[in-house]
Amino acid sequence: MNLRKIMMSQKLLLLSGLAVSLSSYADYKVDKSEDLNGIHLKSGKEHSVRLFWGTTAKTLPYPMTLVKKGITNFTDKCNNAYKNKRKFTPTSYDCKYHNATVIESFVEKQISPAAGSESYLVGKKIYNLGASGYYELVEVKDGVNKKNQKTITITQRMLDNKEVKSFVTPKFENNSDFDKKTIVLTLTEASPKETHLSYQYEAETDHWVLNKQVNVPQIFASITKNIKETINVIDQEASEQSREVASK
16 A cells, blocks of 8 residues: 555544544543533543533524534634734734634645545644644535434544644644544524534543543633634624625
């Protein structure tokens, strides 16, 4: 097998891993759960590793294609107050949609997966009591559910340094406090002008502070804030696109 085939084989394994990554969390014993501002939160610990889950759902009054654009437009979601901390995008760039913790977000590489889906590598630099960064493998896949409704599943999985290097020479190393993180957003076409959005967040860490049960409420609050902010921005962007379409 030549180098090109080996690299392609590695990429296909990573892409297929997106679909099964959520199942590995089923064996963890939950020791803390809470419903906070419409987000259902759980946490459990296995040895020195702590898992966090967050789920919610919302129906948005916009076509599914516009909601998809509101999710996958990563570049416009950042915090302009952190302009001077950027290294890979211009400091003059004005973020259209505010995200409190994101310094910059950029599409590093388009990837060619199986037919019926699209994938790409996204780099993110974060500031939250200190700077960190990681790469996400994003897969967007069209489908149909059991009710014959059209669906779009968008999976964002944080990669470790070895996984990133199978795609590109990274601009920076992963230095997130979390060892693994996966976000799955499922869009279902409720009607031509209405989309049901399901949001699933899962992350694990062996960080000596973050994995303590006493700190779980604080992390729950942070997860809730991030999920609510993400959905509000998706809503805002889809709304603006909807008005632009209507005005043409």
